[in-house]
Amino acid sequence: MSGSHGNFATLGGIPVEACYGPEDAGPPAPPPGQHPCTRGIHESMYRDRLWTMRQFAGFSTPEETNRRFRYLLEQGQTGLSVAFDLPTLMGYDADAPLAAGEVGRCGVPVSSLDDMETLFDGIPLADVSVSMTINSPAAPIWAMYLVAAEKQGADLSRLSGTLQNDILKEYIAQKEYIYPPRPSMRLVTDTIEFGARHTPRFNPISISGYHIREAGSTALQELAFTLCDGLEYAGWAIERGMAIDDFAPRFSFFFNAHNDFFEEIAKYRAARKLWAELMRERYGAKDERSLKLRFHAQTAGCSLTWQQPYNNVVRTTLQAMAAVLGGAQSLHTNSLDEAWALPGEHAATLALRTQQVIAYESGIAAEPDPFGGSYFVEHLTTELARGARQYIEKIDAMGGMIPAIESGYPQAEIARASYEYQRRVESGDAVVVGVNRYRGSDAAGPEILRIDSSAETLQTEKLRLLRARRNNEESTQTLNALKRAAETNANLMPPMLDAVRAHATLGEICAALKDVFGTWEERPHI
């Protein structure tokens, strides 16, 4: 990105000189697969296995979303990724008063075990890996998923997939929180502990920089805050009495793939290097799988424009290339219509095809870390790692990520970065093609997916029938047992599974926990 007056810098503000040489690159990094895995976590990377093409989808009803899932699998997608609607993300049932107007609009509503079973009807959970973007209510949603899988006859130890379950970035960036930070961290630790014992192939957490970046952070802040969050989760699990190598191999990460091509590639390389180093330094991790940072990437939703929407295909392609060149394990490419609405089927297919073209036609997948040894990319990797270390020290000095969040520090850093960027767009210093330059005439808008209120009516009716049909005494008993367990230090996954089996709804389970844990509200701050 060029700055004004001939100054060049990355999108995140790292100065870019005209020419770099060997002295800027530092000593060569070990080959891919070798500590600290700057160049990739596997020796041969995509030569053995391509990344998982995992398109995030969810809208309207479990039935409609099930249809989209089956369609995407037929089109060659290799993993599923569930987008839940806002009421579900906030732990409300579809018939809750606060859910009015929001059911099925930003994702799929899942209020009950029945909804979860419908969502995966005809999709064998023993064979398909499923990622679920759910955070504050991650534990009860995961319990529903596990029971649905059991009912399909799947062995829990064979299930693979990922629960996002990253509550810290909710306080920092996306703001879908329910309980205060400490009881929320207890719930996360419960799922990590349960997963280590019962679902060894399932990632219980996806430590996410994506939303931090979408909220307006720089690449450096995304990198640094995400790693700080990872250290916090590891610290809590150790405090619980778990050994680092018993759980850390199942930590996964989720990063943004934004516009600045080389800065993004360098960010992923720096993330792997730092995580490997930190896991050794801080926690004495020995298992090499604990040291290897595996990550999913998604192209940058916030980079998509409403104006000239077909330009978004080009942005997404460049961003996806950066993710692949940076060694992602799985990838979501955004659809061109996402500044307008949820993806329509045509746009979602084109987004998947973009990955397939990169994978099979571009030749990129043949060579692990093709930019390894590039003076410029190695320099940026070093700069980002150095800057992230400084942020990590600052957060350490605050007593870790929870006190930092309570003081509003990462939130303020991100708000400042996002405002500075918007000012640069306003002045024309940062160019957004089709928005503040080359505006021309807009092509016709894409055909957009409209979600009417029938989803809300349908889901509300399903819940009414469920509450009439189930054994209400039994579901109340399981909810009371869950509350009693929440008052102790017991792992809450077993009582949560009991409540789900007794058809307690998501809203009921979350309300029971609110009674014990209370709720969290952020101090409004501009």
Place this chain on the structure above:
Amino acid sequence: MNAPIRVLVAKPGLDGHDRGAKVIARALRDAGMEVIYTGLRQTPEMIVNAALQEDVRVIGLSILSGAHNAIVPRVMDLLREREMTAVKVIVGGIIPDEDARELERLGVFRVFQPGASLDAIVNSVREAIDC
């Protein structure tokens, strides 16, 4: 010199994506206005109450979640019920064209879609006060 314009920036509904609301709040403040930011997950009742208590002339609503058709008409109704029709409402977010026209028909002063410039938004607050 006139007293500064007072604006309420509100984030209704369950969505927590507050990047836009915060950027707008800062831009209005930098333009010399007094900005009251409600924070997240405000119901229409809470927003109209806050507008009354804070004695604002303009309410800015940021909605990205597609829930605008449920939320905005309720805000407009409450303003009418409480005889606060002098308070102008500006909406920003992911609002399809036909919905934007419908919201303006219901009395919303202006709807801003993605990519709107900060200048245009600041100016429309000034226009809302003048009209």
